[in-house]
Amino acid sequence: MRVLFAILLIATIGSNQTLAGDAAKGEKIFKKCKACHVVNEEKNKTGPHLVNIIDRPAASVESYRKYSKAMKNSGFVWDEATLDGYLAAPKKYLKGTKMAFAGLRKEKDRADIIAYFKSLQ
Ligand code: HEC
Structure with missing residues (x-):
């Protein structure tokens, strides 16, 4: 019984580490990025566009010429x-x-914005 309890406890703690994001909230948080990023069309501003950003390799927008060496x-x-x-x-x-x-x-803000990006793909 104790072992089972321990396993349940570990499972609960583990699942807490990935907070469930809220895409609608993420869209609002994305306002902080809008000065430099567009997410719904392949248009670069100060930063590269973020279309299909989930699982995209870093520095892979060919039309964006201003990547840092660090990013490349x-x-x-x-x-x-x-x-x-x-x-x-x-x-x-x-x-x-x-x-x-x-x-x-805030971890929740990051989870929300990631959920927003996922909802677009
Ligand atoms: C002041 C302008 C600015 C703001 C605000 C900004 N970014 Fe950026 N972002 C950039 C620039 C410039 C780069 C390129 C960085 C480099 O090459 O080192 C970049 C790169 C990125 C990349 C990597 C893209 C790639 O093609 O590899 C991601 C992801 C990203 N930003 C997400 C965000 C998100 C999400 C926000 C808002 C929470 C945000 N950025 C806010 C300017 C900005």
């Missing part, structure tokens, strides 16, 4: 974990990135 050499693929890390603290997660954005400090 990162080898990142924008899966959920990588997006979560980068959006939390861009300059810490990728030293030398040109993205002038302080980061989304």
Whole structure:
């Protein structure tokens, strides 16, 4: 019985680590990115467009010429974990990135914005 309880506890803690995101809230949070990014058409602004960003390799928008060396050499693929890390603290997660954005400090905000990106794909 105790073992079963322990397993349940571990399973619960584990599932808490991936917060369920809310796409509608994520769309609102995306306003913070809009000065530099478009997500619904392949148009670059200060930053590259973010069409199909989930699972897209980093620095892969060919029409965007301003990627940093750090981004080009990162080898990142924008899966959920990588997006979560980068959006939390861009300059810490990728030293030398040109993205002038302080980061989304709240884990829930990041989960919501990732849910929003997923809803578009
Ligand atoms: C002040 C402008 C600015 C803001 C605000 C901004 N970004 Fe960026 N973003 C950039 C720039 C510039 C780059 C290219 C960075 C590099 O090459 O190092 C970038 C790169 C990215 C990339 C990598 C794209 C690729 O093709 O590899 C993602 C993902 C991203 N931004 C998401 C976001 C999200 C989500 C937000 C809002 C929470 C945001 N950015 C806010 C300017 C910005």
